[in-house]
Amino acid sequence: MNVERFLVALIDRSPPHVLEHLQLVGVVLFFTVLIAFPLGVMLTRPRFRKYAGRVMFFLNAGQTIPPLAVISIFMPVFGLGFRPAAVALIIYSLLPIVRNTIAGILGVPEEVRQAARGMGMNQWELFYQVELPLSVPVIMAGLKTSSVLLVGTATLASLVGGGGMGRVIFAGIDMFWPEFILAGTLIVGAMAVVIDRGLTLLELFLIPRHLK
């Protein structure tokens, strides 16, 4: 273990890649939520509920394919770089959020839904006044799972030229420099913790009042 090399990895090599990594994670999360949340909500609407099972089947299947494979599959289509890495990671991250959005909304007690309908709430009022606030804890849990997973898998982006902390870690592997591997993983781990904490704060803000 070479302390000097460890410090070089940590202080000199990592910072730009930390930024790339965060950017990748941010962009991927943004689009994942943008797709997964409405998709989840749509699949709980009476009209589409019958498709929920099938969509979940595909998303489950997608999740079981190793992330590296997902990233590689998109290489021939999108080529190298940030974009194909992001697209692959988005697809890989969808499942927990879609699943938890569905679980959260369907988890609203039936009697609460019935009473709210019976009082004369329309579908939209039922959704944003009842179903949405009550499913925040479950949806946020999905978002956290997805984010923490994503911070880790995003290291693979460097394999298709997507940048990020993978650059530091894979450099370490290529050169047999454990210091680089260690520095890289520590930073990735720290990022996961920070993002998880950050989302917990957001959750505290969004969580229904009776649970506070």
Place this chain on the structure above:
Amino acid sequence: MIQLIDVNKTFLNSPVPAVRGVSMEVKDGEICAMVGPSGCGKTTILRMINRLEEPSSGTIMVGGRDIQQEDPDRLRRGIGYVIQQIGLLPHRTIGENVSLVPRLLRWSEQKIKSRVINLLEMVGLDPGQVYEKFPHQLSGGQMQRVGVARALAADPPILLMDEPFGAVDPIVRNRLQEEFLNLQQQVKKTVCFVTHDINEAIKMGDRIAVLNEGRLVQYNSPLEVLSHPVNDFVVNILGEDRGVKLLNLTRAEALMSEAVLLQESQMDRAVQVLQESGKTVGFIKPNGNESIKYFTLENIKKGMPVKEILEKGTCFIDGFQPVKTALETMMKRNSDVVGILKEDRFVGIITWQDIKKHISTIREHENEC
């Protein structure tokens, strides 16, 4: 008024109809208690009235209008709905829960707040204590009261109640039933009250609708159902102790002789006034705390001046109390007669003779059966 005209309902995924050819009418200000075994279609009928379910055929009219022509959400905002599981919104305070419908109707904040406070008091809750609380901080009985307050919030003429007191223990249930009957005297809603408990139906209903396998078997006053059950099914539902129930559960007002208020000036022609009114008891308005003075048509026939046969009423019960209570009161107070009150006003009397006559008619019916 609620009218069902030949209403049928068959659920999509079910081979047998849940409701078959039900026609009935709930009059304004009346409580219709729907009773029958589990799965006989009570809930389905209720949910068709506020269009949470659509009938397969038939017509339902509310306030003289075919509900099929109305916007379901608007319809529901004008119909109170209470269910056994209550379904309060867990993330809203009690105040917010009660104000749900007024808010949907976009009342002003000021009006909403005073209405909510008023309602909480009406259902026997302390607004200062519960207003800011969340549902999970209340007891079952308190939550059910909130459920009733929420249903009444926008002062709908109609109330649908699906086993509203089914989930609380018998003591609380009893109290809630009585409080609701008291409340109903003030608010006079048109109520559909679903229960599987025949005792509750008899206690709560002005009329009882007995249902079996989706069909309306009998629709009559509790007294009529108890004394003239139309078939074995109804007899079975009423149970072995039908005769005792009739006594236990007949409201005192059903046996009462109605009274008419006489002015002092009418005393001389009291008999005539009484006969013209078609009633058999006359009474004089008491001064302050004095007890009521009354006379009956029977007494007067003996030819004495009315002033001398006036009797003092000393014990009173509420009209919706069972005859049994009247009997108990008579025994406790060593009296042959109790006065009947409705909304704290004297409306009639019930005598030991009335009860005895009533028992003998039950006996006759039992022998017939």
